[in-house]
Amino acid sequence: MSGATTTDGIAAVSPASDASTAGGTIAVEALRAGYGGEPVLHDVSFALAPGEVVAVLGANGAGKTTLLRTVAGLVPVASGRVLLDGGDLAGVRVEDRARRGLAQVPEGRSVVAELTVDENLRLGALQRHRGRARDAAVASVYELFEPLARRRTSAGHQLSGGERQMLALGRALVAEPRVLMLDEPSLGLAPIVVAQLMGVLRETAASRGLTVLLAEQNVTSALSIADRGIVLALGRVVADAPAAQLAADTALRHAYLGF
Amino acid sequence: MDRLLFLLATGLARGAIFALFALSLVLIWRAARIVNFAQGAMAVVAVYVAFAVTGLTGSYWAGFASAIVAGAAIGFAVERGVMRFAPHDSPLSGVIIAIGLVMVLQSALGILFGATVRPMEVPFDERPIVIAGVPVLSPYDLFVLVVAVAVMAALGVLFTRTSLGLQLRASAFAPEVSRLLGVRVSRMLTIGWMLSAAVAALAALLLVPTELGLSPHSTDVLFVYAFTVAVVGGLDSPPGALLGGLVVGVLMSLVTGYLGATVAPIAVLVLLVVVLLVRPGGIFSARQVRQA
Numbered sequence: 001m002s003g004a005t006t007t008d009g010i011a012a013v014s015p016a017s018d019a020s021t022a023g024g025t026i027a028v029e030a031l032r033a034g035y036g037g038e039p040v041l042h043d044v045s046f047a048l049a050p051g052e053v054v055a056v057l058g059a060n061g062a063g064k065t066t067l068l069r070t071v072a073g074l075v076p077v078a079s080g081r082v083l084l085d086g087g088d089l090a091g092v093r094v095e096d097r098a099r100r101g102l103a104q105v106p107e108g109r110s111v112v113a114e115l116t117v118d119e120n121l122r123l124g125a126l127q128r129h130r131g132r133a134r135d136a137a138v139a140s141v142y143e144l145f146e147p148l149a150r151r152r153t154s155a156g157h158q159l160s161g162g163e164r165q166m167l168a169l170g171r172a173l174v175a176e177p178r179v180l181m182l183d184e185p186s187l188g189l190a191p192i193v194v195a196q197l198m199g200v201l202r203e204t205a206a207s208r209g210l211t212v213l214l215a216e217q218n219v220t221s222a223l224s225i226a227d228r229g230i231v232l233a234l235g236r237v238v239a240d241a242p243a244a245q246l247a248a249d250t251a252l253r254h255a256y257l258g259f
Numbered sequence: 260m261d262r263l264l265f266l267l268a269t270g271l272a273r274g275a276i277f278a279l280f281a282l283s284l285v286l287i288w289r290a291a292r293i294v295n296f297a298q299g300a301m302a303v304v305a306v307y308v309a310f311a312v313t314g315l316t317g318s319y320w321a322g323f324a325s326a327i328v329a330g331a332a333i334g335f336a337v338e339r340g341v342m343r344f345a346p347h348d349s350p351l352s353g354v355i356i357a358i359g360l361v362m363v364l365q366s367a368l369g370i371l372f373g374a375t376v377r378p379m380e381v382p383f384d385e386r387p388i389v390i391a392g393v394p395v396l397s398p399y400d401l402f403v404l405v406v407a408v409a410v411m412a413a414l415g416v417l418f419t420r421t422s423l424g425l426q427l428r429a430s431a432f433a434p435e436v437s438r439l440l441g442v443r444v445s446r447m448l449t450i451g452w453m454l455s456a457a458v459a460a461l462a463a464l465l466l467v468p469t470e471l472g473l474s475p476h477s478t479d480v481l482f483v484y485a486f487t488v489a490v491v492g493g494l495d496s497p498p499g500a501l502l503g504g505l506v507v508g509v510l511m512s513l514v515t516g517y518l519g520a521t522v523a524p525i526a527v528l529v530l531l532v533v534v535l536l537v538r539p540g541g542i543f544s545a546r547q548v549r550q551a
Contacts, residue, residue, distance in 0.1 A: 102433075106439065110433070112429055112437075114432045115432070120424055126426065126440070171440070
């Protein structure tokens with residue numbers, strides 16, 4: 001985002017100073033990955049520009065979760081590369097990827113059930129903020145998601161599905177990532193809650209210039225906030241196009257997205 | 260009545276040691292899901308270190324400090340050197356490795372120091388403190404209680420009030436999510452082992468002077484009782500370990516005082532069986548909050 005204001009040599013240096021808040025670039029090149037044996041992903045390539053919101057679409061088993069887990073470092077890469085801001089992430093551990101600004105909200109409301117709402121948020125803020133700044137960062141999540149503020153001392157397992165997803169998203173945002181990956185955030189939530197969540201996601205991404213990779217089965221919701229969509233089928237990219245174009249492409253929707 | 264008071268106070272002091280040792284088992288169970296059968300042998304190695312340091316310096320307190328440091332170092336070595344490589348697919352592999360470790364450590368101590376029992380001196384008066392004409396407990400028992408309470412309070416603060424404690428708990432409950440949030444889970448596991456082994460070393464150091472003395476097998480019985488305490492209290496529950504320790508300590512003291520020392524182990528085993536029949540998860544076992 002900040003690079004867009006000037007075109008001279010200084011601009012190339014200045015983003016480093018606010019790198020903690022500006023969006024990053026994430027790219028995968030000819031990626032093959034899986035859990036041993038036959039890979040789940042075959043020759044997957046795409047790139048996200050800073051601040052871009054991209055939906056990863058596809059049927060169950062298309063490889064969306066594997067793709068996100070591979071980028072996070074949880075699934076080994078068989079061949080190909082994962083690049084964060086142009087740097088190869090090969091050999092970088094999961095926790096160090098997170099510290100470099102690559103956040104992931106895994107599938108199934110990854111709230112730590114035994115910790116309170118406040119502790120979950122502090123855990124998210126731990127690596128990025130110290131002391132007072134940490135308190136302020138946590139407070140900003142309560143402003144973003146008011147229902148959480150009333151449940152500060154509740155344990156994770158006492159929350160509703162919607163509250164858990166808010167907490168998981170808030171906990172990722174409090175670390176001020178440059179790239180945020182979400183795996184099926186709408187799963188099992190009421191449509192009105194999904195709409196709220198997507199709204200917050202869109203607003204936050206726009207205001208912070210956050211790069212977002214959103215894996216979703218809920219195609220309509222995902223495309224409503226995405227700039228672009230990537231369609232996976234059996235571990236391969238079968239379409240990569242602007243969101244509006246994908247939404248209008250009936251043939252593609254019938255073939256790969258099931259409606 | 261005087262006798263009852265004395266037995267209760269002595270039982271509490273002994274129970275505090277059981278509680279500390281049980282707490283150390285709970286710490287490892289929560290962090291690594293391993294019942295560390297080598298905990299007693301690891302602790303006795305640390306007590307030998309303390310014994311040697313006290314012998315060299317002439318200071319009980321230098322030995323006291325070195326037992327804690329040695330305990331943490333042994334915890335580090337065992338986790339990084341041995342337990343890290345235990346296969347995770349079977350809960351038995353950790354147990355078998357731990358039992359092997361017991362044999363190695365106790366044999367090594369036997370080879371190095373012999374099997375003789377060495378009395379351990381403490382800088383405390385043996386005679387009980389008398390309050391209003393009633394002998395209550397010995398200064399050493401009082402010291403044991405104070406140390407136990409201080410250690411438990413410190414651990415409580417560490418786990419509930421500090422960032423390190425938050426990361427330790429999160430790593431134990433949800434390792435993958437913690438890693439995704441940037442927590443160095445593998446380092447937390449090592450710290451968990453170090454903390455646990457240091458607490459166990461301290462408990463063993465407090466116990467040995469109340470027994471015949473130091474030998475490679477000094478902690479065998481302590482381990483059995485503390486294991487009972489941990490199961491009675493619930494392996495997942497630090498408060499359970501504390502209360503369970505005090506209950507077992509007082510029970511043993513009362514049974515020993517009124518029925519004889521030989522009956523005490525039987526009383527503890529009866530307690531274990533009753534708790535396992537009535538509440539298999541332990542009295543304070545956590546509610547199941549995690550489905551996956």
